[in-house]
Amino acid sequence: MLLALGLAIASATTTTLLSQYLGRQADDRLRIQAQAYGKALTDEYSANGGDLSAVNPGGWGSTDFALRLVIRSYQVDVPPQDETARDYGTPALPTLDADDIERTMLDVRSTDGRSTWRVAVLPVTLRTDGATVGYVMYAEPRGEIEKIVRQAGLLLLTSAVAILVIGAIVGTWAVQRSLRGLREIESTAGRIAAGDLSERVPPAPESTEVGRLGAALNSMLSQIETAFDDRTRSEERMRRFVADASHELRTPLAAIRGYGELYRMGALTEKDQVDDTMRRIEQSATRMGGLVEDLLALARLDADRADRHAPVDLAVVATDAAHDLRAIDPTREVRVGPLGDARGGEAGEGDLPDTVVLGDEARLRQVVANLVGNVARHTPEGSPAELAVGRVGDRVLLEVRDHGPGIAPEHAARVFERFYRIDPSRTREGNGTGGGAGLGMAIVAAIVEAHHGEVAISQTPGGGTTVRVALPPGDVPGPEAAEDHPAG
Missing domain, CATH: 3.30.450 (Beta-Lactamase)
Incomplete structure (x- = not known):
């Protein structure tokens, strides 16, 4: 017009x-x-x-x-x-x-x-x-x-009509060409709405508005796909977590119910039978209570609940854990020393480098206790173990080494998953620690992550397993520690 x-x-x-x-x-x-x-x-x-x-x-x-x-x-x-x-x-x-x-x-x-x-x-x-x-x-x-x-007017009119026709043809072609990208975006959006989040808008030169729009949409779609994948994995983990927790709780509950039915039916006539039944009920309840405590600990860590942050010396924590391991297995040789040299016998406090971190001491002791407990449960009695502490760069490291059968590589990548057990048929412990349920290493990973650290597992030279925990040192506080201890 x-x-x-x-x-x-x-x-x-x-x-x-x-x-x-x-x-x-x-x-x-x-x-x-x-x-x-x-x-x-x-x-x-x-x-x-x-x-x-x-x-x-x-x-x-x-x-x-x-x-x-x-x-x-x-x-x-x-x-x-x-x-x-x-x-x-x-x-x-x-x-x-x-x-x-x-x-x-x-x-x-x-x-x-x-x-x-x-x-x-x-x-x-x-x-x-x-x-x-x-x-x-x-x-x-x-x-x-x-x-x-008149001839000039007619010529101008003819030229105007020709220009209008050519302009209409060229304009229609140009508009259709420019809208081709939008039609492709519309088609892609339709496929995405149908559930295919892997679809992407075909790339176009970013010098054009449609190209820039397509690039922005592709970036947004990648983030949405990642978010949906994360949610799917999270839901899958939650379903597996609920199923495993139900299974783990069903076993002690079934035992308690079975012993109660035996007592109600009068099958327990001797005092020794009653005492043994009560002991087994107590063990099942204790194991169930330990499992519930572990689940609550994981729930609190998942909720990112703020814990206390105070200076904690990992060398002291490691030394105390070594004493506990000796008490559990007096025949086992346990050494504590600097990182890279834990074979020279137990070292005094002055022999260890600066190994102070900021964190919740009770939680950090639980990390070391779970690692040492795994050494006691899953390695032969009398086999040596070492605990090494040290500082490398901006990390304080704690290593727990054993010389047992070790962990196969296909299992090493999954030991920190909840309810994951290398041997699903392993008998559950009855001491209330919940270690046999496959939650110990998951709790270790959750606590370390809450302290802005990392945990990894590798093979010990000569055979065995080494678990390395890396935490920020006390002079480099993490974000939460900085909030708990503001300047001034």
């Missing part, structure tokens, strides 16, 4: 200017011709002693103009030639007052009213006294100018 309006205005302006330009040129030519013919006839009038009767207009030959000369009582009319008269008629020249003549231009109609003639009017003066004695009219038809203007 705007293009059509612009072309219409341009065409109208062009034809108007062309008509004005051709009209000015014609007016100049008419004045020159009028002056020339007027001078020639005035000279003849003067030469003949004031007589124009000898002028013969028919002897002028072919003329495509009309001429009228009026000098005093004489009037000479020169009509247009037959061909011109046939095409444009004869101009109806007016009669003017010879005493009041000015240079002017007139438009007159033909006698038959078919066309317009342009007339130049000039006063006639005699050379002898300079007096105005009449006037001369020189007229030419405007048909040629109007024909040229």
Whole structure:
């Protein structure tokens, strides 16, 4: 619409200017011709002693103009030639007052009213006294100018129509080409809405708006897909967690219910039988209570509940854990020493590097207790074990090494998953620690992560398993520690 309006205005302006330009040129030519013919006839009038009767207009030959000369009582009319008269008629020249003549231009109609003639009017003066004695009219038809203007207008109209058609075709192609990316985005969005989050918008040059939109959508889709995958994995872990927890709780509950039914049915008649049944019920309840405590600990860690942050010396924690391991298995050789050298016997506090971290001492002791408990349960009695502490860069490290059968690589990557057990058929412990349920290492990983640390497992040189815990040192507090101990 705007293009059509612009072309219409341009065409109208062009034809108007062309008509004005051709009209000015014609007016100049008419004045020159009028002056020339007027001078020639005035000279003849003067030469003949004031007589124009000898002028013969028919002897002028072919003329495509009309001429009228009026000098005093004489009037000479020169009509247009037959061909011109046939095409444009004869101009109806007016009669003017010879005493009041000015240079002017007139438009007159033909006698038959078919066309317009342009007339130049000039006063006639005699050379002898300079007096105005009449006037001369020189007229030419405007048909040629109007024909040229009409042809120009038609050409402009044809050009405008052609431009509009070509513009419509090119514009439609350009719009369809520019919207191709949006249609692809729409198609991709439809497939994503159908559930396929792996779909992506086809790439386009980012110099275009559609390209930048596609890149932004692809980035957003990647984040959404990652979030959905994380949620799916989280839901899967939760389902597995609930199923495993239900299974672990079902075993001691079934035992307690079974012993209760035996007692109700009167099957326990001897005091020794009753005492043994009560002991087994107590063991099942203790194991169930330990499992519940472990589950609550994991729930609190998952909720990111703020724990106490105070200086904790991992060397002291490791030394206390070594004593506990010796108490559990007096035949086992347990060493504590600096990182990389834990074979030189138990070292004193002064022999160890700066191993102070900020954290919850009870939780960190639980980490070391779970690791040492695994050594006691899953390695042969009397096999050696080492605890090593040290600082490497911006981390304080604690390693617990054993020389047992070790853990296969396919299991090592999953030992920190909840309820994961290398041997699913392993008998559950009855001491209330919950270690046999597969939660011990999961609790270790959760506590270490809550302290902004890392935990990893590897093979001990010569056979066995090494668990390495890395925590930020006390002089480089983590984000939560900084909140608990603000500056000033």
